[in-house]
Amino acid sequence: MIKKEINIAFEEYKSIVELSSDEQDLCKEAVKALDNSHSPYSNFKVGVAIKLASGKVVYGSNQENVAYPSGLCAERVALFAIGANYPDDEIKSIAITAKTDLFEITQPVTPCGSCLQVMAEYEKRQENTFDILLYCINGPIWKAKGVNNFLPFLFFEDRLNKG
Secondary structure, three states: OOOOOOOOOOEEEOOHHHOOHHHHHHHHHHHHHHHHOEOOOOOEEEEEEEEEOOOOEEEEEOEOOOOOOOOEOHHHHHHHHHHHHOOOOOEEEEEEEEEEOOOOOOOOOOOOHHHHHHHHHHHHHHOOOOEEEEEOOOOOEEEEEOHHHOOOOOOOOHHHOOO
16 A cells, blocks of 8 residues: 655635735636626625736626526636637636625635636646635635645546547
């Protein structure tokens, strides 16, 4: 038997004011994305802002559908928009936030496994990791370099890539 360990790393900031001005701005843009959330069933809004190398910011918000699971998470809405519209513009950082009137959110909300896997695909595609900011409004912020710090066992099967 061989015992192995996986280590993850992230930084926790007590407040948005501890971030760089660019990171603060991106978190604020993620809050703006909450306005376009269509979440009448869960009443749980998720907003995403992604900064590209060109300086463009791409937004995403969760889009629910009465015919569950036909909706889509905010992270994938934004990432797929980038893939469709800016496929050669490298992702530099992503800020994710959430809000609900049903209860107080006191910790950052993490992306679901499907969103993490899609994020990993974009990192692999651009051959570079990006910063991930999980922003809890009026609470802490978690910052990590690369999606593997949130999903250490990413699924990749290079034999599927025939190119």
